[in-house]
């Protein structure tokens with residue numbers, strides 16, 4: 001690996017008109033490579049460009065803390081002075097709300113405006129006022145953008161770069177230069193981008209980041225251009241790739257192979273259009289495949305947790321098939337594979353999933369054989385070795401149910417209930433009673449032309465009759481849709497007996513219509529995801545009627561919640577002494593009109 005050492009600027013000197021804010025203290029813990037290799041995260045700046053992501057300031061602090069846990073070297077927090085929320089983020093970070101152990105906080109901004117001095121430009125001043133010890137300056141490096149978008153001369157653009165970098169360095173900041181549209185510009189005019197880089201380095205910038213802003217590059221082009229630029233300049237180079245050819249990760253790896261020692265990525269590849277280079281895939285590839293220890297100890301094994309937590313903060317469902325960190329990244333479907341995996345997991349995985357904090361999920365499908373069921377049960381903490389007869393029954397049940405439209409692939413909790421029921425009934429010879437038994441439910445949907453102004457004319461109401469704790473309880477609830485009403489009525493009926501169910505939240509609801517065979521009606525499959533105390537589980541229901549399918553999944557969700565944390569077979573299945581029902585909670589946020 002080549003590292004062109006250009007040295008860090010020395011802090012302290014101050015030029016006239018500047019705002020000298022003491023930068024916060026970075027780097028108490030660092031990767032084995034130290035400053036020789038930078039993992040630079042821009043989830044909070046470039047990643048936040050993705051449609052649908054809106055971070056509050058508190059979210060931004062939580063995101064930065066997670067990235068710091070992982071051990072990245074730099075966290076670009078936003079554009080102070082241009083975005084009020086970013087200005088506030090830096091102010092709160094500086095006031096002590098953000099305590100970074102590994103990372104240095106980075107402010108992002110543009111070079112000064114044409115015709116101004118850097119010291120007079122309020123946007124440059126805001127970068128200093130942010131208190132961030134590091135600044136990434138974005139500069140035009142494609143001469144066509146200078147003339148057509150910036151509407152200034154190529155020479156003035158060079159002066160803007162050099163003046164702004166010198167001003168920031170003079171105020172004790174470390175400066176990285178993002179060369180926007182570098183690759184496209186380099187193909188059009190091989191010299192202009194290099195003159196921009198030279199202006200920055202001469203003024204004190206210590207990394208020149210080559211950006212594939214339009215994301216149109218392929219790995220062999222990136223590698224070639226990075227090699228040429230390195231040979232022609234000797235500058236320390238970084239890489240920033242958008243994913244418009246689905247090559248952002250490959251392009252980043254190619255640039256490192258060609259000598260770049262600074263990689264800019266976003267968590268889970270969040271970013272505008274097709275996204276950015278995914279931090280987790282880049283780090284996984286660099287550390288595991290290329291042997292570069294770019295994170296401190298423990299960082300790699302923390303990837304799954306951090307990836308999922310960041311998805312929650314972005315309010316985006318985690319991509320189950322994401323490389324390295326997806327919950328299915330090491331999943332195997334076929335029964336044939338499963339029996340071999342049991343013998344030697346390494347034969348069927350490109351690495352030991354625990355190295356990145358993942359594990360080897362085994363999907364339960366119509367192809368499930370005995371080995372799949374045993375492995376899946378073990379993953380859930382149930383040993384089936386001593387119950388060979390139960391394994392046979394479970395396999396049969398799974399096969400017949402999946403033929404009828406059930407799917408346990410995404411419904412671990414329903415699968416666990418099935419296994420525990422089979423084990424318990426195998427021991428006792430009788431079906432184990434649930435914690436509550438249904439007598440009946442009824443759902444009414446009404447569309448009233450006489451609804452009050454501002455209220456939806458369509459209302460839903462559900463009545464549930466259940467036996468719980470030796471009592472018969474009847475409850476009625478309204479909801480924004482029939483499933484929501486049913487959920488509220490059921491919880492209301494059982495929460496008096498089981499107050500712990502109050503903390504269970506329904507976090508997602510999915511419906512799929514499965515086509516029927518010739519001459520038969522279609523079937524509805526419902527998946528319900530529930531959560532409590534950071535744990536999430538999914539249950540499934542299947543029926544021709546969407547309400548009944550939903551009911552099944554809702555009941556499984558609550559029964560599973562009652563058994564959670566207890567490895568005992570049959571836990572959560574025993575009714576106790578009755579109390580009166582308490583409050584109703586309206587969950588099912590994802591249910592919409594259901």
Ligand SMILES: [Zn+2]
Nearest residue numbers: 046213240242
């Ligand atoms: Zn970008």
